[in-house]
Amino acid sequence: DAKRAIMDFIDTGSISYSWLGVQTGEPDTSLAADLEIEDKDGAFIYSVYSNSPAAKAGLLPGDVVTKIGDSEITDSSDLVRNVASLPVGKSTDFTVLRNGNSVELSVKTEKREESSGSDVSALWPGINIAPLTDDIRNQLSLKKKDEGIVIAAIAPDSIAGGSGLQQGDLVISINSEKVENARDFYRNLNAPPDEIQFRILRSGRELTIGFQKPGN
CATH class of the missing domain: 2.30.42.10 (PDZ domain)
Structure with a gap:
């Protein structure tokens, strides 16, 4: 003040x-x-x-x-x-x-220093998500049976961004735990262990992308 x-x-x-x-x-x-x-x-x-x-x-x-x-x-x-x-x-x-x-x-x-918050590589996870609405489902050409959370934006140099995840990926599970909504996404993201595995759907193909949580 x-x-x-x-x-x-x-x-x-x-x-x-x-x-x-x-x-x-x-x-x-x-x-x-x-x-x-x-x-x-x-x-x-x-x-x-x-x-x-x-x-x-x-x-x-x-x-x-x-x-x-x-x-x-x-x-x-x-x-x-x-x-x-x-x-x-x-x-x-x-x-x-x-x-x-x-x-x-x-x-x-x-x-607060001039450099505070300038290191994007330290940003965890560096992802903004969106629920799978009908509009997004149509934009991404997803099937009715496909469920998950969409990566709406990702900071390219962030921890998740450097892993190979992309905007538009549909996250269907994290560490084998199903992701059906935003609460699932954050609960599974924040749960142990420090090794994270995302199961995603991209252009009709399922992929697994792994990366490490940052240490504090």
């Missing part, structure tokens, strides 16, 4: 802002419904930077941040404002919605 920024400047001659290390946004209507969060406020986490304050605290892709300290979080812009005003290096309680349950985590932010 403004008072803290002024005190920082008086104490150190500069203003320090906190860094969390997440990629957030607002899911569209179909994804929010698939995640069963359409009537919930909060900031949805698409990806987490490995070795970031968020990763060290245990924040995961698919989490919805609903509260920081005593402040309710309504959307991703709200999260950015609240994180920036947190004291650098001090622990703050974050409340997140995960698989329908409320989880509390203690997060110790770090000082």
